[in-house]
Amino acid sequence: MNGARDMGWFGIAWWIWGLLSLGLAAIWLCVWPSDGAVNAQPLHYWFLRWGHAATWFALAANFFVRQWLPNGATFANALALVGLGCYIGFLFATLLH
DSSP states (O other), X not given: OOGGGGBOGGGOBHHHHHHHHHHHHHHHHHOOOGGGGTTOOHHHHXXXXXXXXXXXXXXXXXXXXXXXXXXXXXXXXXXXXXXXXXXXXXXXXXXXX
């Protein structure tokens, strides 16, 4: 552990945020808007089925990278942006279907 690098938001270590995110990802693997997926186009279906869980998996990876890769901030930021893209896709698929 390397002091300040280990501390995330509110003084809670990044790896704890990662575990919380993995827990949310596990929930969203089981809970999803399946009613909205009836007759959905393939891309819409993917975002409806996997988008929210993928968001939380990407955020978990982001938090773990921040914790354990000393020079990984750029990569962690890229993972966070992937999560944002998945979430935006999920929102659009939910709202437009």
